[in-house]
Every structure is written in C-alpha cells, then in structure tokens.
Amino acid sequence: MPLHSKDDIREFIDDEIYASSDLSTTMPKFKFPQQEQAAQHIYSAVHDELMLDGNSRQNLATFCQTFAEPEVRQLMDDCMDKNMVDKDEYPQTAEIEARCVHMLADLWNSPESANTIGCSTTGSSEAAMLGGMAMKRAWEKRRKEAGKPIDRPNLVTGPVQVCWHKFARYWDIELREIPMEEGRLIMTPEEVIQRCDENTIGVVPTLGVTFTCQYEPVQAVAEALDRFEEETGIDIRMHVDGASGGFLAPFCAPDLVWDFRLPRVKSINTSGHKFGLSPLGVGWVIWREEADLPEEEIFWVNYLGGNMRDIALNFSRPGGQVVCQYYNFLRLGREGYRRTHTACYDTAKYLAEEIAKLGPFEVIYDGDMASGIPAMCWKMKAGEDPGFTLYDFADRLRTRGWQVPAYALPANREDLVIQRILVRHGVSRDLSSILVEDMKRVIEHFEKHPVHTTMTAAEASGFSH
Structure with missing residues (x-):
C-alpha cells in the first residue's frame, strides 16, 4: 500500500469538511452513487441544501404546526x-x-x-x-x-x-x-x-x-x-x-x-x-x-x-x-389549549385591524373565535387600483421570507382573489408587528414603482391549502 494513499485511509482522515475531497465535487442527483462517503461530510451537504427552503415559522400559508417544545x-x-x-x-x-x-x-x-x-x-x-x-x-x-x-x-x-x-x-x-x-x-x-x-x-x-x-x-x-x-x-x-x-x-x-x-x-x-x-x-x-x-x-x-x-x-x-x-x-389540558389558542385569536384580530388600516384592503374574516379559526383574510377594495395585485403583494413579501398566499376562490367566485394569514402557535405578536411593517414597506415600494404588467394566478408562487 502506498504510504500516503488517501483512498486507502479515507475513513481515518479528519479533513476540514469543506476542504475534503467528498465535497470538492457536486453530489449525485440522478444516478445512484458508487462509493460510500463520510457521514459528517454528507450531513453537511444535505444540511446546506435544506437552508434553501423557506423559514417554516414565516410560512403563514400553512395550517400545520411549525413550533415545538424541546420535550416534544x-x-x-x-x-x-x-x-x-x-x-x-x-x-x-x-x-x-x-x-x-x-x-x-x-x-x-x-x-x-x-x-x-x-x-x-x-x-x-x-x-x-x-x-x-x-x-x-x-x-x-x-x-x-x-x-x-x-x-x-x-x-x-x-x-x-x-x-x-x-x-x-x-x-x-x-x-x-x-x-x-x-x-x-x-x-x-x-x-x-x-x-x-x-x-x-x-x-x-x-x-x-x-x-x-x-x-x-x-x-x-x-x-x-x-x-x-x-x-x-x-x-x-x-x-x-x-x-x-x-x-x-x-x-x-x-x-x-x-x-x-x-x-x-x-x-x-x-x-x-x-x-x-x-x-x-x-x-x-x-x-x-x-x-x-x-x-x-x-x-x-x-x-x-x-x-x-x-x-x-x-x-x-x-x-x-x-x-x-x-x-x-397531559401538558396543556383544556386550560392550556384555551390559553394557547386564545393568544392566536388575539393576534389574528390585531393583524386584521392593522391590515385594514393599510388602505387598499377590505377584511373578509377577522379571526372571530365564535365563527372561525385564528386566521384572517382580505381582498382588494372594490374600485381600488393601488398599482399592484394581491399576487404582486404576496410575491414582494417573499423577499423578506414571508409566505402569505394569494389565490382565487373556487366556483363560482373565481373572479375574487383573496389573501390569507394563518396564526398558529409560535406566530407571536412581535413577529406579527414586524410583518405589518414589512407590508407597509411593500406598499410604499409599489407607490414608487407601480407594476404595469401585474402577475396572474398562473404566474404567482404556488401555495398549498
């Protein structure tokens, strides 16, 4: 065996990860790989790709839980x-x-x-x-x-x-x-x-x-x-x-x-x-x-x-x-679930009030706990032309990481486009206030740079319901 054959002693080498031969080439994507690799190196490669996903806590389109206690x-x-x-x-x-x-x-x-x-x-x-x-x-x-x-x-x-x-x-x-x-x-x-x-x-x-x-x-x-x-x-x-x-x-x-x-x-x-x-x-x-x-x-x-x-x-x-x-x-009981969800409803109400103040939007549902879930949705006011559509608004918010879906309603109201926010456990009042400030900045951006060719539903980023 050659004295310095790296392939023969691969598993014993502790290279700096990003200087390793494992990560000096792109990972296989369409063909099954031939060789095994160091676990730490492959973990780093896969972990890096996951960074390109959206931040789940900022995904206000999903109904699904994105926060968990350490015990969970x-x-x-x-x-x-x-x-x-x-x-x-x-x-x-x-x-x-x-x-x-x-x-x-x-x-x-x-x-x-x-x-x-x-x-x-x-x-x-x-x-x-x-x-x-x-x-x-x-x-x-x-x-x-x-x-x-x-x-x-x-x-x-x-x-x-x-x-x-x-x-x-x-x-x-x-x-x-x-x-x-x-x-x-x-x-x-x-x-x-x-x-x-x-x-x-x-x-x-x-x-x-x-x-x-x-x-x-x-x-x-x-x-x-x-x-x-x-x-x-x-x-x-x-x-x-x-x-x-x-x-x-x-x-x-x-x-x-x-x-x-x-x-x-x-x-x-x-x-x-x-x-x-x-x-x-x-x-x-x-x-x-x-x-x-x-x-x-x-x-x-x-x-x-x-x-x-x-x-x-x-x-x-x-x-x-x-x-x-x-x-x-066992952890929450009726009292804990009530407190947790009531906080979400309160935040939804706060968002509904703040979004109504922005000007071009009309709130359809404001997060009333007697008639729906802790969420809120809105449409563009009738006759309003702020220089952008709700699809444009959603797309611009994504530049700050926010996923706030805009979509057309099903039959027979395909003509009506609305936007929706789900307030889940983990969507705090402070986080919501940051979102509102980002919404104000988006509106200011469109006031200075109105969209002449606005996005359609087919062109807009897709959201899962």
Whole structure:
C-alpha cells in the first residue's frame, strides 16, 4: 500500500469538511452513487441544501404546526423506532393511542352510553377518507337491504379541501360541492337540502373552511336534515371535517354545537399536527358509536405477533407523533389549549385591524373565535387600483421570507382573489408587528414603482391549502 494513499485511509482522515475531497465535487442527483462517503461530510451537504427552503415559522400559508417544545423533540427522538401499527411489539404506544381516542371522544361530547371507536392516522386527509368510506358503506348496506341499486352515490359538501375531491374520485362518488356565490362563501342549510336525495351517502360541513377560515353551520344543517327526513323518510348521516376547528371550538367556542351532541353527526376527523399542536404526521378520526363504523372497514392482522385490529389506510407509520399528541393533552389540558389558542385569536384580530388600516384592503374574516379559526383574510377594495395585485403583494413579501398566499376562490367566485394569514402557535405578536411593517414597506415600494404588467394566478408562487 502506498504510504500516503488517501483512498486507502479515507475513513481515518479528519479533513476540514469543506476542504475534503467528498465535497470538492457536486453530489449525485440522478444516478445512484458508487462509493460510500463520510457521514459528517454528507450531513453537511444535505444540511446546506435544506437552508434553501423557506423559514417554516414565516410560512403563514400553512395550517400545520411549525413550533415545538424541546420535550416534544426529545419524545420524537425517543420514538423514532416505534411502529404505530405493531401493537403487539409496542403495546404501550398502542395504549397511548387508545387513550387519545377516548380523550377526543370526551372533548367532542360523545354520549356516555356510546362505545366510541376511532384511530390515529397520518393526517386529517386520511382520517377524512376513513370517515367518507364509512358513510359510503353504511349507505350501501341500507340500499342493498331495501333492494335498491348502489351505482350512483353522491356526497354533499361546501367548498372543501382537495382531500374530499380525491375521496370522491378514488371511490367513484359524485361530489356535489356547493359553489360560492356573491354574499355567500360557505355552506348553508338551504343549499345542502337542494342537493340531497336518496343517493346521498352523507353531508360534510367543514369547521374551518380552507379558503376563508370560517366555520360552516353544522347545527343548522343537522336540523335541516332532520326536517328533510321527516318529509321524505331519507336518513342522511353527517361527517364533520374538523381538521382545524376540532381542536379549536371545544376550547374557544364551547357553546358552539357542532359535535356528537348532534345525533346525526356520526364521525369527525381532525388534524393533530395543526391546532392539536403535534409534530407533522398525525390525524384522528372518531366515530360516535362502534356501530357507526361498518365491519368492512375493520381488518384483523395476526402476522406481527398478535391479532390486532387495523382501521387506518396506511400500515407501518411512526408512533412518535401520537405519543407527542398524548404529551400535549397531559401538558396543556383544556386550560392550556384555551390559553394557547386564545393568544392566536388575539393576534389574528390585531393583524386584521392593522391590515385594514393599510388602505387598499377590505377584511373578509377577522379571526372571530365564535365563527372561525385564528386566521384572517382580505381582498382588494372594490374600485381600488393601488398599482399592484394581491399576487404582486404576496410575491414582494417573499423577499423578506414571508409566505402569505394569494389565490382565487373556487366556483363560482373565481373572479375574487383573496389573501390569507394563518396564526398558529409560535406566530407571536412581535413577529406579527414586524410583518405589518414589512407590508407597509411593500406598499410604499409599489407607490414608487407601480407594476404595469401585474402577475396572474398562473404566474404567482404556488401555495398549498
């Protein structure tokens, strides 16, 4: 062996990282690499690429949690090797999941006599699809027993998040999504009843509409369906999409009736990693009673060491997020969640007031805790021409790292472009005041440099809803 052959003693060399031969060339991007490299060097290379992502704390487009206590990070590390589906190998993690299900059932006022059932999922979208499948199976069972066809199911919703469009497409269901109209941007009981018939598998109101952040009138819709059943004999169940509101209304609007206090509400989904304050990767679905979950949706698995019930769509998935959800329940309790979310609502109100003062904007929703989530949205004032569009405004804010989405509303209000801010735990009043000052500077910039060719929706930076 040559005395100074670097390749032969590569693993023993402690070069200054950026002077190493590992990082003297670009990393492979399209072909699988041939050689192994030093862990510290490759970590540095990957870490450097991650710097180019946006700052998640400044992402005011996302509903998802971007702040975590040190204890949560430690628990995630402790649970990195725990598989949520393997309840025989990790029985205590399974027990923690079951406790969370019971706690959520209690939070959502499940009847004391009910034998509640539910499970964790990878997120609220998976949970929504499980609730949707239960509606479809229950409808099919009733139709078969009555000797009627099951080939034309439909689902009635207000303006919904894309997961419901996926559900309808994947399971061949007609989605009767109530379009927005002038003066009405959410579901109403009248619009729901117009779309219901014997083929309706269910009605899905949203507690925190993606586009405008408002709560849809769950109780009023339930009462309308009660009257509809009295008149037609058609019993239509409800599933509440509580992706955001399921972790808000119980603490900040406890008198709002939207949950299992309404007998027609058979299931609820929510997102633990949104206002449940857990790390990304956990959702929940709860059924009012065990009888509301069709047997066809339950699988029994015995090849992991025990005969275990499995409900979720995904199989192997990490257990850390569920454990952290339990930590949050114990750590915060009702009082802690109320205090945390109330602070977010207060900040949303502050932002709404300050943005209304800027001049060209009209606030649509101001973060009222009785009618929506801690967020706010606005549009350009009618007849206003400040020399820029909301797309231009959003694009300019990105130069300071802020992600504040501008987007056109869905049918039939594609003509209306709005902008939205989500106020999550970690979006402080001080951070919000800095944002307001940056907004003022952006407006001043456009006053001096008006945009003659303004951005369109297709040209604007994309935002996830």
